[in-house]
Every structure is written in structure tokens, then in C-alpha cells.
Amino acid sequence: MKLETRVGIFFTAAVAVVGFLIFRTEKLELGGKRDKSERFTIFDQVAGLNPQSKVRIAGVAVGDVRQIALVGGKAKVTLSLSKDVDVYGDATVSLGSIGILGDKFVVLDPGHPEKGPFPEGQPIPSKAGVSLDNLMDTLADVGKNVKGVTQALNDSLGGEQGRQKLDEIVDNIRVLTGEFRSMAQENHGAINNTMANVEAISADLRDKLPQLAQQFEKVGKNLNAILEENRPELKGAMGDVRKLAQSFQGTADNLKVLTDRINNGQGTVGKLLNDDTTIKKINEAVDNVNNLLGGLGKMDFRLDMDAAQWTKRSDSRVGLGIEIAPRPDYWYSLGFASTPDGKISQSVRTVTAIDPVTGLPTSILEKNQFVTTDQSFTVSAQFAKRLGPAVFSAGIVEGKGGAGLEFRTLDNDRLRFGVLGYDFTKRDDKPKPRYRFTTSYQFWKGAYVQAGVQDIANKDLRTFFVGAGLRWRDEDLKKIIGLASASK
Numbered sequence: 001m002k003l004e005t006r007v008g009i010f011f012t013a014a015v016a017v018v019g020f021l022i023f024r025t026e027k028l029e030l031g032g033k034r035d036k037s038e039r040f041t042i043f044d045q046v047a048g049l050n051p052q053s054k055v056r057i058a059g060v061a062v063g064d065v066r067q068i069a070l071v072g073g074k075a076k077v078t079l080s081l082s083k084d085v086d087v088y089g090d091a092t093v094s095l096g097s098i099g100i101l102g103d104k105f106v107v108l109d110p111g112h113p114e115k116g117p118f119p120e121g122q123p124i125p126s127k128a129g130v131s132l133d134n135l136m137d138t139l140a141d142v143g144k145n146v147k148g149v150t151q152a153l154n155d156s157l158g159g160e161q162g163r164q165k166l167d168e169i170v171d172n173i174r175v176l177t178g179e180f181r182s183m184a185q186e187n188h189g190a191i192n193n194t195m196a197n198v199e200a201i202s203a204d205l206r207d208k209l210p211q212l213a214q215q216f217e218k219v220g221k222n223l224n225a226i227l228e229e230n231r232p233e234l235k236g237a238m239g240d241v242r243k244l245a246q247s248f249q250g251t252a253d254n255l256k257v258l259t260d261r262i263n264n265g266q267g268t269v270g271k272l273l274n275d276d277t278t279i280k281k282i283n284e285a286v287d288n289v290n291n292l293l294g295g296l297g298k299m300d301f302r303l304d305m306d307a308a309q310w311t312k313r314s315d316s317r318v319g320l321g322i323e324i325a326p327r328p329d330y331w332y333s334l335g336f337a338s339t340p341d342g343k344i345s346q347s348v349r350t351v352t353a354i355d356p357v358t359g360l361p362t363s364i365l366e367k368n369q370f371v372t373t374d375q376s377f378t379v380s381a382q383f384a385k386r387l388g389p390a391v392f393s394a395g396i397v398e399g400k401g402g403a404g405l406e407f408r409t410l411d412n413d414r415l416r417f418g419v420l421g422y423d424f425t426k427r428d429d430k431p432k433p434r435y436r437f438t439t440s441y442q443f444w445k446g447a448y449v450q451a452g453v454q455d456i457a458n459k460d461l462r463t464f465f466v467g468a469g470l471r472w473r474d475e476d477l478k479k480i481i482g483l484a485s486a487s488k
Contacts, residue, residue, distance in 0.1 A: 038066065039079045041093045041106075041124040046075040048104040049095060055079050055106045056096070065106060076123075079106065087124070089115035094127050135320055139303070142322070150299065300325040300474040308450060308467025313373045315340035317465070321380075328386070335380035339398055340373045342461040343429040371460055397422035400434075414442040432457040446471040 046068060055063035063081035070076070081087070088111030096107040111118070118124065184191075302323040309316050318338045325331035347368045355362045382395030382404075394403040402422025409415050417439040424433045438452035449468050455461035 035083050036063070036080050037083055037085070039081060039087060039118075039124055041077050041079070041126045042071070043075045043077060043095070043126050044128075046077060046095065046104075048097070049077070049106070050104075053103065053105050055081060055108055057085070057108050057110060062108065077106065079108075079124075081108075086110060086113070087118040088112055089118055091118050091124050092127055093124050139320070143301075146301070146324075300328075300331075302331075302474065303472045304469060305471075306450065306467055306469025308465040310340055310454065310463050310465045312463030313340055313342055313371070315373050315375065317467070319469075323384075330383070330385045333380070333382045333384060333393070335382075337378050337380070337398060338375065339378050340375045341398075341434075342371050342455065342458075342463070343374050344369060344431075344458075344460050345372050345429065369460075391418070393420075400424075402434075412442070414448075416440045430458060430461065434458070440469075442471065446473075 049065065049068065051065050051068060053065045054061045055065065062085045063079055065077060066080045067078040068075055069078075079093075085108075087108075091111035092109045094107045094109075095104055097104045108124075300323075302325065304321040304323070305319070306321075307316060307318045317340060319335060320337070321333060321335040323331045323333045349366050350363050351366050352361050353364055354360070378398035380395070380397050380399075382393045382397065384391055384393040386392075389407050389409050391406045391408060392403075393406070396402070397404070397420060400423035402420060402424075404418060404420035406416055406418025418437075420436045420438070422434055423430065426432070434454070435456040436452060436454050437456060438450060440448050440450040442448040447468070447470055449466075451464070451466045454463050454465055
């Protein structure tokens with residue numbers, strides 16, 4: 001073979017390889033769009049979405065974004081879908097993202113087959129999804145509202161007179177609790193007897209409730225039979241009911257006379273409700289409570305935003321927490337999170353197998369157990385008390401009752417580790433309470449990394465997680481809220 005022929009063959013092969021790589025890199029389609037179908041939709045805004053972004057159904061990529069154009073002040077997004085993807089009449093699309101700061105993609109809900117195919121040339125309806133921008137807008141509104149409330153309370157309450165009234169309230173509470181303690185000690189025996197009687201009654205009811213249910217069923221049948229036999233006599237009973245109603249009318253008239261006497265200040269109750277001295281004491285009590293709230297303007301606010309990847313269930317958790325601290329040793333926390341809790345599910349089916357003894361076909365039940373993920377939006381509200389490096393908390397944890405213990409050390413609590421327990425109800429899909437062990441280390445300003453174990457007590461649901469987050473203190477939070485307000 002001549003040298004010129006070899007060079008020509010080599011050059012032709014190189015051009016073919018380069019062309020193939022260009023087609024693969026640019027996602028060009030050889031042979032047209034015979035294996036693709038195009039749909040389009042309209043979004044109010046698509047910040048972060050780019051051409052060639054993925055289109056996903058249940059997290060599986062089924063196409064990509066072909067084109068994004070501005071039409072009438074809105075974004076027209078053209079989607080290229082695989083030919084084997086069917087789109088039905090109730091289909092919808094929304095925007096999603098991988099994690100809290102990941103790439104954006106289009107989430108396609110193809111709808112249900114009974115609705116029929118989606119008409120060609122019509123835009124697929126879109127709906128707004130949860131994003132970091134929405135969370136920041138909500139946080140800015142919450143910050144402005146909280147700041148307005150605290151400013152109003154600080155303007156209207158406080159001062160030396162308020163502290164004096166607060167001391168009076170504390171003294172009254174101390175006297176009241178002493179009286180309650182004396183009452184409890186004097187009636188301790190009676191309370192124990194009452195609880196013993198309640199336990200005995202509940203034990204009897206547990207044994208007798210089935211019998212009572214059967215008796216009630218028999219009584220119901222007998223009543224139906226009596227009503228059928230005595231239907232004519234019911235008319236006379238209705239007449240008696242009318243007479244009874246007339247008697248009630250007379251009773252109502254008497255009650256009206258009684259209320260008129262009370263309004264006129266007659267009798268003990270009337271004097272109590274209409275005496276100016278009583279009203280003055282009530283107003284003083286209200287003033288004391290208002291002065292008690294005067295210290296709200298001095299509270300600190302802290303913000304915690306984090307995200308974590310759950311290794312076993314291949315899903316993520318995104319959370320936003322706010323701490324309101326009247327004093328450094330205790331605070332109230334409010335949290336919002338999107339949590340992929342696991343659930344144990346079972347499927348039962350009947351299969352046919354050959355009996356090894358008789359050699360005949362027989363039907364058996366086959367049970368399979370698997371873990372599913374329930375991605376849900378949860379709310380938490382807790383009270384936290386700090387004693388040295390230990391922080392005790394209790395309240396609502398992700399929509400369930402729970403409590404936790406955390407240890408914080410190093411400067412500004414940069415190293416934290418603790419355990420949280422919640423959802424103590426026993427169910428088939430979660431036989432034991434949920435326990436979460438978490439560690440975090442703040443390595444630079446407000447940024448930190450975290451790791452831990454979720455569902456320690458439930459072996460089938462147990463999973464590790466790793467993630468990161470940001471923490472802001474009161475002064476940083478005020479700056480962020482100010483910037484968010486200025487951007488609007």
C-alpha cells in the first residue's frame with residue numbers, strides 16, 4: 001500500500017472520530033428527530049435553567065431542554081422527549097434542583113392514561129416548585145414582621161414601673177404555687193384513691209365493652225321493631241314534645257329575667273361583674289402581663305440553613321431553622337424541613353408451586369418487605385435550655401413529639417454533637433421510635449459540615465447522612481434581611 005493511501009485512510013478516520021465526538025459533545029441527532037418528540041410549556045421565570053438541562057420523571061432522565069425563549073414577558077421552554085414517553089391530558093411540569101444549590105431540571109408529571117393523550121401544539125401546564133429564592137423571600141417577610149412586633153412592644157412597654165409590676169406578679173405567682181403545693185399535699189391520699197378507682201373502672205370496661213356492644217346491638221334491633229309496631233303512637237309522643245318545648249320557652253323567659261338582674265348589678269354575681277373595683281383589678285393584671293413582655297425587644301435571633309444527603313435512600317433533606325433567644329441560657333426554635341423519611345412496606349401475592357410431597361400444584365402466599373421513601377414537608381417547634389456545654393430541648397420535632405440532648409464546645413460552639421428522639425408511636429411501617437445522631441463542625445465563619453445516623457433503632461430504615469450548612473447570628477441576620485428588602 002502506498003504512503004499516500006495510508007495517509008488518506010488515516011486522515012479520513014481522524015475526521016470521522018472528530019465528527020463523532022462533536023456529535024456526542026453537542027448532543028446532535030443523527031438521522032433527524034425520529035426517536036424524539038417535542039413539547040413546550042410556559043414558566044413565569046426559569047432562573048438557573050439552561051438549554052440541554054435534563055427533563056426527569058420520578059428522577060429518571062427522559063429528555064432535555066431544547067430551547068428557552070422569551071414570549072410575552074414569560075419563558076417558553078421547548079422540551080425534547082423520548083418517543084417512548086407518553087404525555088396525557090392531566091400532565092404538569094415544574095422546576096426542581098439537585099440539592100439546595102444543585103443544577104436545575106424540569107420535573108414532568110406525565111398524568112394518567114385514562115385522561116387520554118395530551119393534544120399536540122398545546123403548552124403543558126406548569127406549576128411553581130419549592131426553591132431557595134422562595135425560602136429567602138419568606139424569610140425576609142418573617143424577619144420584617146418579627147422586627148415590627150418587637151419594635152412595637154419595645155415602644156409601648158418597659159421602664160422602671162414595668163419592672164416593679166413584674167416583681168409584684170412574681171410574688172403573686174410564688175404565693176399561688178405555695179397554696180397549690182399545700183392543697184396537693186393535703187389531698188394526696190384522695191388523689192391516689194381516685195386514680196385507683198379509675199384503674200379499676202377501666203379494667204372492668206375493658207372486659208365488659210364487648211358484652212355491652214352486643215347488648216346495644218340487640219337493643220337497637222328491638223327499638224326498630226318497637227317503632228314499626230307503634231308508629232301511630234308516635235304522633236301522640238310528638239304532641240308531648242311540643243308541650244315540652246313550651247315548657248322550655250318558659251324556662252328561657254326565666255333565664256332572661258335572671259340575666260337582666262345580673263346586668264343591673266343585683267345579687268352576688270351581678271355585683272362581681274359590674275363592680276368598678278373588680279374591673280380595675282383586671283385592668284391592673286393585664287398591665288402587669290404587658291409589662292412582662294417588655295423584654296422581647298432585647299431577644300437575639302439566629303438562623304440555621306442546612307442540607308444533607310441520605311446515603312441509603314439516595315435522597316436529600318433540606319432544612320431552615322430560626323432560634324429566638326430571650327436570654328443566652330434558653331431559647332425557642334422554629335424549623336421547616338423537607339425530610340425523606342423511610343417506611344417499611346409489604347407486598348403479598350399468591351403464587352403457584354409444586355408440592356414436593358404430592359407433586360401437585362398448590363397455592364402459597366409470598367410476602368416481600370421493602371423500604372419506601374416518603375418526602376414530606378415538616379414543621380418543628382421546640383424549647384431549649386442550656387446548662388454549661390449541654391443543651392436540653394423538647395417539643396415538636398418534624399411534626400411529632402420529641403426531645404434531644406446536644407453538647408456544644410470550642411469557641412462560639414463550633415463543635416456540636418448530640419442525639420434527637422421523636423415519633424414514639426409504634427406502627428407497622430416504623431416499629432420503633434426515630435433516633436438521630438448528629439455531629440457538626442463549623443470550619444469557617446458560619447459555614448459548617450455535618451454527618452450522622454438516622455433511624456438508629458430501626459434496622460431496616462437506618463441510614464447515614466452527610467451534609468453542610470450555614471449559620472447566622474443576630475447581627476448577620478439583620479444584614480441579610482436588609483439586603484433582601486433592598487433588592488425588592
